[in-house]
Amino acid sequence: MRFPAPIEIGPLTPAAQDAVRELATAASVHDGVAPLSEQPLLRLGEDAHDLTHVRVQTKTGATTGYLQVDRGGDVASAELVVHPDHRRTGIGTLLLRTAERDARLPGRSGAPGQRGVPLRVWAHGDLPAAQGLAAARGYESVRELLFLAFPLDGSVDQASAAPVPRPGYRVRPFRPGSDDEAWVALNAQAFADHPEQGRLTVHDLHARTAEPWFDADGFLLLEGPDGRLAGSVWTKVPTDQPDGVRDGEIYAVGIDPAARGRGLGALLTDAGLHHLATVGCTRAVLYVDGDNAAALATYDRAGFERAAIDVQYAPGPVS
Numbered sequence: 001m002r003f004p005a006p007i008e009i010g011p012l013t014p015a016a017q018d019a020v021r022e023l024a025t026a027a028s029v030h031d032g033v034a035p036l037s038e039q040p041l042l043r044l045g046e047d048a049h050d051l052t053h054v055r056v057q058t059k060t061g062a063t064t065g066y067l068q069v070d071r072g073g074d075v076a077s078a079e080l081v082v083h084p085d086h087r088r089t090g091i092g093t094l095l096l097r098t099a100e101r102d103a104r105l106p107g108r109s110g111a112p113g114q115r116g117v118p119l120r121v122w123a124h125g126d127l128p129a130a131q132g133l134a135a136a137r138g139y140e141s142v143r144e145l146l147f148l149a150f151p152l153d154g155s156v157d158q159a160s161a162a163p164v165p166r167p168g169y170r171v172r173p174f175r176p177g178s179d180d181e182a183w184v185a186l187n188a189q190a191f192a193d194h195p196e197q198g199r200l201t202v203h204d205l206h207a208r209t210a211e212p213w214f215d216a217d218g219f220l221l222l223e224g225p226d227g228r229l230a231g232s233v234w235t236k237v238p239t240d241q242p243d244g245v246r247d248g249e250i251y252a253v254g255i256d257p258a259a260r261g262r263g264l265g266a267l268l269t270d271a272g273l274h275h276l277a278t279v280g281c282t283r284a285v286l287y288v289d290g291d292n293a294a295a296l297a298t299y300d301r302a303g304f305e306r307a308a309i310d311v312q313y314a315p316g317p318v319s
């Protein structure tokens with residue numbers, strides 16, 4: 001090991017959380033892609049039995065690396081980043097080895113027969129460095145998350161008229177407080193096969209509705225003829241975008257499995273695009289799994305094109 005610096009495993013103090021955010025920003029500026037996704041950033045301050053924070057520092061206390069492992073799902077999902085000024089010194093390898101050990105821990109200690117879960121590591125942007133580290137440690141790509149984009153500046157006039165739902169259906173904004181449980185239940189149904197989105201709880205929902213970007217008018221629910229939720233489209237316009245950039249994300253489109261095949265996904269996608277155009281976005285963006293043929297077809301028809309890719313790696317041979 002070329003690397004002599006202190007490593008700290010455990011919950012992060014507020015100052016340590018700030019240091020990790022600064023590290024993530026430095027990597028974003030250097031790499032052109034954010035190294036940590038929204039959920040790990042939202043959980044920096046959490047102290048949970050199935051969540052591990054690992055921070056690497058210099059002897060003088062500067063944060064040079066960070067790893068978060070979430071062992072709460074069917075797989076242990078890890079995200080890690082090394083400060084651009086401290087790369088190729090073995091910190092990435094150290095963090096990855098720590099993640100491998102952490103994934104072997106049971107979700108709850110003491111439960112009989114618990115043996116940990118397979119490890120998955122996200123590489124946002126699938127940068128050459130991540131590919132190099134993955135190859136050096138014998139990892140294989142097991143999942144692709146595509147980042148799609150669609151220009152909203154004049155090519156189609158999405159702002160002119162909101163799409164009209166079919167008779168009996170109604171599109172309305174989310175009502176914080178009264179729609180929470182019903183939406184979480186709908187989301188779990190709609191994303192039953194999705195490892196992250198399908199696990200969102202009311203607590204996770206509240207973490208997002210408390211964010212500065214949250215806008216209930218951009219979170220649209222589709223009510224069916226029976227008055228129950230049949231689907232939703234949630235849009236997100238980040239508040240900290242650089243000058244001249246006004247991206248709006250189709251954050252999640254979900255349709256109740258019982259209501260699929262009736263064009264409701266396309267309707268909600270259009271409703272989300274209409275909202276983003278109305279609030280002045282010049283580009284719509286979204287993430288979709290590379291093997292989600294139904295969603296890819298919907299977004300392809302709407303005119304989205306592939307702009308970037310995130311890859312999930314697993315230690316080979318794939319477990």
Ligand SMILES: CC(C)(COP(=O)(O)OP(=O)(O)OC[C@H]1O[C@@H](n2cnc3c(N)ncnc32)[C@H](O)[C@@H]1OP(=O)(O)O)[C@@H](O)C(=O)NCCC(=O)NCCS
Nearest residue numbers: 035081082087088089090091092093123129130132133136
């Ligand atoms: C990927 C990342 C974590 C690597 O961190 P690191 O501390 O520089 O990695 P290490 O020093 O442990 O590198 C170990 C090996 O990985 C490979 N590697 C690392 N960076 C590489 C690069 N830029 N190009 C090719 N191979 C690379 C090499 O084989 C290296 O061994 P070597 O230096 O003896 O040649 C870092 O570049 C980073 O934070 N990137 C942005 C976030 C990210 O992509 N995270 C996902 C990781 S899967």
